[in-house]
Amino acid sequence: MSTVPTDILGTIRAHGAIPRHIAIIMDGNGRWAQARDLPRPAGHQAGMAAVREVVEGGLAAGVEVLTLFAFSQENWRRPQAEIDALMHLLGDYIARETAELTSNSVQVHFLGDLDRLSPSARTAVQFLEEATAEGGALNLNLCVSYGARAEIVRAAQRLAAEVAGGKRTIESLDEKALARELYTAPWPDPDLLIRTSGEYRLSNFLLWQLAYAEFYVTPVLWPDFSRHHLYEAIRDYQQRDRRFGRVTV
Ligand code: FPP
Secondary structure (H helix, E strand, C coil): CCCCCHHHHHHHHHCCCCCCEEEEECCCHHHHHHCCCCCHHHHHHHHHHHHHHHHHHHHHHCCCEEEEEEEECHHHHCCHHHHHHHHHHHHHHHHHHHHHHHHCCEEEEEECCHHHCCHHHHHHHHHHHHHCCCCCCEEEEEEEEECHHHHHHHHHHHHHHHHHCCCCCHHHCCHHHHHCCCCCCCCCCCCEEEECCCCCCCCCCCCCCCCCCEEEECCCCHHHCCHHHHHHHHHHHHCCCCCCCCCCC
16 A cells, blocks of 8 residues: 555545545556557556555545446457456456455446456456445446447437336436436436546546536546545545536625
């Protein structure tokens, strides 16, 4: 465990409004590796340490939900060697972190089209979900084979099936009904979205759920992202004026 920057953690705690749900687009692994003349998978490997940092940092700050974009549906189009390396890392993460996550009372959920995973990856994913099912301190959502448009289409199809089966009326379809069919149904929408590596894009991540999130973009590449950076993002968030379309007087 690296040093906890108690000063900034103390400051954000004193200011009260810790975001309940933080979503993160973990970007820049490839550039981190390239800058060191390393193969791209070495950047993903280094990015695992940053995952550990934000989980530990989130737990210490009292964040309730952390949703991380680990592998998008579009990432299936990367070279097979990189896909294999990422899937291998996922298995590695599960093998290495299950004990620590369980003892820290972290409950892990995988969100996405998991049918596309290899049978062994699917088994590993189910194992981690079951092993951490009792965790109550932090919900860690790992988005794998995830795309927001596909998630919304899936929700619409499920609602349409209910209408077609006579289980609900068209008039009962509203925002709440759709949100209940998304992978994220159990949790409040993210308050804060962090994207690393300086890119200002959503990249098909949580398009519905981020409607009122505050965005924070940092030039830091994901493998270099530490809990200190997480706390800086929270500090920045605490200075925002969240109006949700209303006016403040
Ligand atoms: C984006 O960087 C990152 C990814 C596609 C993968 C994220 C994966 C990890 C952080 C490690 C695995 C995590 C878990 C939980 C198992 P990029 O490759 O697009 O970087 P670039 O834009 O610099 O090329």
